[in-house]
Amino acid sequence: MATxxxxxxxxxxxxxxxxxxxEERAFVVAHSLRCESCREIRRQAAELDNMLKTEFxxxxxxxxxxxxxxxxxxxxxxxxxxxxxxxxxxRRVAAVAAVAAGILAIWLLAPWARKEPSVRMAVTPTPTxxxxxxxxxxCIPAVNPSCYLFVNVAASPVENGARCQPMRKGEGKExxxxxxxxxxxxx
Amino acid sequence: xxxxPLENAxxxxxxxxxxxxxxxxxxxxxxxxxxxxxxxxxxxWHMLHNLADVExxxxxxxxxxxxxxxxxxxxxxxxxxxxxxxxxxxxxxMKGWCRQPAAVALExxxxxxxxxxxxxxxxxxxxxxxxxxxxxxxxxxxREAVVLHxxxxxxxxxxxxxxxxPEETVRWRVFQARKMLRKMLERLL
Numbered sequence: 001m002a003t004x005x006x007x008x009x010x011x012x013x014x015x016x017x018x019x020x021x022x023e024e025r026a027f028v029v030a031h032s033l034r035c036e037s038c039r040e041i042r043r044q045a046a047e048l049d050n051m052l053k054t055e056f057x058x059x060x061x062x063x064x065x066x067x068x069x070x071x072x073x074x075x076x077x078x079x080x081x082x083x084x085x086x087x088x089x090x091r092r093v094a095a096v097a098a099v100a101a102g103i104l105a106i107w108l109l110a111p112w113a114r115k116e117p118s119v120r121m122a123v124t125p126t127p128t129x130x131x132x133x134x135x136x137x138x139c140i141p142a143v144n145p146s147c148y149l150f151v152n153v154a155a156s157p158v159e160n161g162a163r164c165q166p167m168r169k170g171e172g173k174e175x176x177x178x179x180x181x182x183x184x185x186x187x
Numbered sequence: 188x189x190x191x192p193l194e195n196a197x198x199x200x201x202x203x204x205x206x207x208x209x210x211x212x213x214x215x216x217x218x219x220x221x222x223x224x225x226x227x228x229x230x231x232w233h234m235l236h237n238l239a240d241v242e243x244x245x246x247x248x249x250x251x252x253x254x255x256x257x258x259x260x261x262x263x264x265x266x267x268x269x270x271x272x273x274x275x276x277x278x279x280x281m282k283g284w285c286r287q288p289a290a291v292a293l294e295x296x297x298x299x300x301x302x303x304x305x306x307x308x309x310x311x312x313x314x315x316x317x318x319x320x321x322x323x324x325x326x327x328x329x330r331e332a333v334v335l336h337x338x339x340x341x342x343x344x345x346x347x348x349x350x351x352x353p354e355e356t357v358r359w360r361v362f363q364a365r366k367m368l369r370k371m372l373e374r375l376l
Contacts (some may be wrong), residue, residue, distance in 0.1 A: 013365045013366070017358075017361075019358070044369055044373070045369065048365065048368060048369050048372065051314065051372070052318065052333070052337050052368070053339075055315055055319060055322070056229070056337035056338055057339065058315065059225060059232070060229070060231075060238060061238070062245075064228070067228070067245055067246070068220050068221060070246055071220050071245070071250070075216055078250065
């Protein structure tokens with residue numbers, strides 16, 4: 001193959017892309033006028049280019065509206081899980097908060113952090129009489145002595161006529177020995 | 188000439204849409220789908236040649252894009268990034284496919300072309316089928332370059348981003364692919 005033909009073939013495919021300089025284009029045109037086989041190559045290249053353009057401009061016969069709807073549905077399912085981009089400060093604060101929450105959870109759940117309530121078993125039931133009304137006081141162990149709503153009997157499990165008082169906050173640890181459920185009339 | 192503010196508001200750029208979606212306006216992703224589903228479908232079609240596969244691939248590509256949107260480095264390059272995802276989806280689907288050895292395919296294609304050339308009445312549908320088959324016989328890297336090049340919506344710069352190679356390499360692959368196609372379809376030309 002002549003040097004010119006070899007040069008021509010190198011350039012011919014770029015002709016369709018418009019990637020040739022004016023000088024190169026002039027060479028291609030001039031050479032294809034002189035050389036019959038290269039003219040044929042040029043014609044084939046142009047034909048191929050047309051065929052490829054036609055082929056690749058064909059879109060598949062898809063229902064694009066339906067497809068968009070399907071994509072919308074599937075994306076909607078994932079929408080909650082979209083990783084949203086946050087600022088660096090936000091990410092740092094979130095990381096510190098997560099670590100703090102972890103430490104707190106460990107502290108609360110760890111056995112050494114839990115203090116068993118000082119609960120004594122009650123002597124129950126002890127029938128008592130208060131005025132004209134018969135009562136029965138049943139004492140059961142307090143589950144959580146620090147609870148504000150518990151009622152207790154201070155000194156002994158049951159005393160005649162002792163009334164149950166709601167505890168105040170902070171009194172629980174020492175005094176909440178009993179929960180008293182009073183069964184009877186008058187309460 | 189730049190767009191007026193009104194036009195700009197009506198037709199936000201990819202970068203603006205991506206930022207808004209990432210910032211929580213996820214409904215705007217539909218606009219990106221509407222904008223690029225045709226392009227993605229065309230790329231998938233020329234890679235897979237099967238409607239059901241194309242439908243699945245398009246959905247999967249957009250879903251993957253949505254999930255990974257927060258990780259996009261250049262929001263304005265959404266189009267290239269999306270096509271790259273679509274190509275990866277197509278590659279994954281094609282992995283299990285059994286392909287004919289290229290040499291045998293080329294021979295049979297040449298024989299068929301010769302027979303049809305003799306008819307001198309090759310219908311456009313048949314011609315299209317030949318071209319599609321010839322493209323399918325190209326090595327994967329060349330085929331991808333040709334599919335993206337002739338798609339008409341992507342510049343060489345965008346193709347080089349999608350394929351992860353320099354623009355020169357893209358040109359070279361398209362050049363080689365054309366040469367092979369010319370040989371395969373010689374009798375039809």
